[in-house]
Amino acid sequence: MATNLKINADRLWDSLMEMARIGATEKGGVCRLALTDLDRQARDLFVKWCREAGCSIRIDKMGNVFARRPGKDDSLAPVMTGSHIDSQPTGGKFDGAYGVLCGLEVIRTLNDLKYETLRPIEAAIWTNEEGSRFAPAMVASGVFAGVFDLDYGLSRADQEGKTMGDELKRIGYYGDDEVGGRPVHAFFEAHIEQGPILEAEKKTIGIVQGAQGQRWFEVTFTGQEAHAGPTPMKVRKDALVGAAQVIAAINQIGHDNQPFACATVGMINSSPNSRNVIPGKVFFTIDLRHPDDEVLSKMAAEAKAACDAAVAKNRLEMDFKEIWYSPPVKFDASCVAAVKKGTEELGFDNLDIISGAGHDACYMNRVAPTAMVFIPCEGGISHNEIENATKEDCGAGCDVLLRAMVERANA
Numbered sequence: 287m288a289t290n291l292k293i294n295a296d297r298l299w300d301s302l303m304e305m306a307r308i309g310a311t312e313k314g315g316v317c318r319l320a321l322t323d324l325d326r327q328a329r330d331l332f333v334k335w336c337r338e339a340g341c342s343i344r345i346d347k348m349g350n351v352f353a354r355r356p357g358k359d360d361s362l363a364p365v366m367t368g369s370h371i372d373s374q375p376t377g378g379k380f381d382g383a384y385g386v387l388c389g390l391e392v393i394r395t396l397n398d399l400k401y402e403t404l405r406p407i408e409a410a411i412w413t414n415e416e417g418s419r420f421a422p423a424m425v426a427s428g429v430f431a432g433v434f435d436l437d438y439g440l441s442r443a444d445q446e447g448k449t450m451g452d453e454l455k456r457i458g459y460y461g462d463d464e465v466g467g468r469p470v471h472a473f474f475e476a477h478i479e480q481g482p483i484l485e486a487e488k489k490t491i492g493i494v495q496g497a498q499g500q501r502w503f504e505v506t507f508t509g510q511e512a513h514a515g516p517t518p519m520k521v522r523k524d525a526l527v528g529a530a531q532v533i534a535a536i537n538q539i540g541h542d543n544q545p546f547a548c549a550t551v552g553m554i555n556s557s558p559n560s561r562n563v564i565p566g567k568v569f570f571t572i573d574l575r576h577p578d579d580e581v582l583s584k585m586a587a588e589a590k591a592a593c594d595a596a597v598a599k600n601r602l603e604m605d606f607k608e609i610w611y612s613p614p615v616k617f618d619a620s621c622v623a624a625v626k627k628g629t630e631e632l633g634f635d636n637l638d639i640i641s642g643a644g645h646d647a648c649y650m651n652r653v654a655p656t657a658m659v660f661i662p663c664e665g666g667i668s669h670n671e672i673e674n675a676t677k678e679d680c681g682a683g684c685d686v687l688l689r690a691m692v693e694r695a696n697a
């Protein structure tokens with residue numbers, strides 16, 4: 287491996303900070319929801335930078351963007367890297383954007399070195415990885431990997447009923463290319479860990495072995511709106527009390543299935559949300575995760591049982607929907623080995639790790655040998671505006687990515 291393969295950490299950091307200005311929030315994070323004008327601005331900036339780096343650009347019908355650097359033999363399947371540019375409403379400047387801009391930095395570095403890989407290299411933006419504005423998460427890489435069909439992807443709607451298809455057309459990123467169905471030789475994604483392990487263990491690089499499975503549910507409890515004053519406690523059908531009992535139960539399911547289990551109620555809407563009216567209708571979400579598929583199924587059954595118990599206890603009606611199931615993932619051994627080899631060549635402290643978060647790499651793993659590179663984030667905090675990483679760690683992760691990609695792009 288050419289020993290002078292070193293990225294420009296200052297340039298990567300400057301690109302990250304410039305990208306972070308798009309949707310910047312007061313607390314130093316970003317709010318760049320999928321397919322908003324801010325997402326478009328971020329995409330436009332990435333496309334501009336990639337064109338300046340000599341890449342050709344292709345956009346598919348899910349708005350996935352692929353910047354391509356030709357290889358000696360351009361007929362060969364590319365080695366691809368990428369992540370997402372959409373964020374959580376109170377997101378951080380590294381989640382997703384780091385992996386997207388590492389792809390650009392790999393291309394810029396190869397240009398600087400006039401280094402020609404055998405295979406083409408592609409840097410990608412995957413649409414709507416977060417699953418915040420449009421559920422589920424990772425839907426566009428899911429269509430690329432054949433997990434969802436195109437109509438399902440385009441018909442995902444936000445809380446105002448706007449669909450991904452409409453919004454892609456509105457921002458000008460409803461591309462011509464079919465989604466997926468083309469060979470990818472290997473896929474790598476660089477990402478912050480979004481948890482506390484690497485920082486606590488003082489390791490620079492996470493050699494990601496796989497990712498835990500996820501199950502997402504949407505639940506609506508319907509009781510009876512009534513006056514908070516004259517309505518006796520024993521006759522109430524209080525949907526919010528029912529939801530409160532489930533929220534506590536979901537948290538307990540997380541604690542009862544340790545190690546690893548995660549269980550979260552992240553969204554809740556109570557109506558009519560008036561201080562002197564007994565809540566008649568409550569919508570809430572459940573996010574369950576575990577690296578063992580059987581335990582994840584057991585947790586899902588326990589969550590359903592908790593909902594049934596709350597319905598019975600409070601004389602409610604229920605609509606209970608599982609909206610997403612993403613099974614646990616084990617990444618490709620040869621790609622994981624390439625990440626490990628690059629890490630060791632560069633002498634970085636490292637740790638084998640399972641991703642607690644979902645990533646587009648989880649779906650790409652179905653259609654190409656795939657692996658990920660993690661770097662620490664401050665305090666293990668992510669999906670929070672204070673999310674932070676260091677320039678050194680960002681550079682280290684990108685150097686590992688570069689080596690892993692070059693190794694596979696010359697094979």
Ligand code: HGY
Nearest residue numbers: 415416417423643644
């Ligand atoms: O929820 C997740 O794991 C990812 O951030 N979409």
Ligand code: MN
Nearest residue numbers: 370381382415
């Ligand atoms: Mn992410």
Ligand code: MN
Nearest residue numbers: 374381416669
């Ligand atoms: Mn995220």
Ligand code: MN
Nearest residue numbers: 415643644645
């Ligand atoms: Mn993610």
